[in-house]
Amino acid sequence: xxxxxxxxxxxxxxxxKSLLSKPLYANDNIxxxxxxxxxxxxxxxxxxxxxxxxxxxxxxxxxYIKNLIDLFIKEPECFNIKxxxxxLKILNQIVAIN
Numbered sequence: 001x002x003x004x005x006x007x008x009x010x011x012x013x014x015x016x017k018s019l020l021s022k023p024l025y026a027n028d029n030i031x032x033x034x035x036x037x038x039x040x041x042x043x044x045x046x047x048x049x050x051x052x053x054x055x056x057x058x059x060x061x062x063x064y065i066k067n068l069i070d071l072f073i074k075e076p077e078c079f080n081i082k083x084x085x086x087x088l089k090i091l092n093q094i095v096a097i098n
Contacts, residue, residue, distance in 0.1 A: 004039040006068060008083045012037040013090035016065075020094055024057050026050040040064060066095045 007013045016037045
């Protein structure tokens with residue numbers, strides 16, 4: 001299990017919000033774009049299960065974002081980087097959108 005980048009800056013959070021503004025399907029292009037703002041092995045393993053399907057994977061990504069936020073709030077000491085306040089606000093907006 002590994003996480004190499006998280007949307008902890010306003011710019012990354014905005015890019016993630018933009019990516020999630022339209023249906024997403026598991027393909028190399030989306031994985032490449034997503035890995036620039038949120039890179040997590042477990043997430044990408046799950047996304048891989050939806051390759052060659054017409055399943056919108058946005059809800060899966062939102063679940064991971066929600067879990068990330070919850071962990072940061074509960075155990076901030078687990079993170080060796082800080083979240084910009086604006087980034088957390090954007091991430092909370094993302095998970096609130098159905």
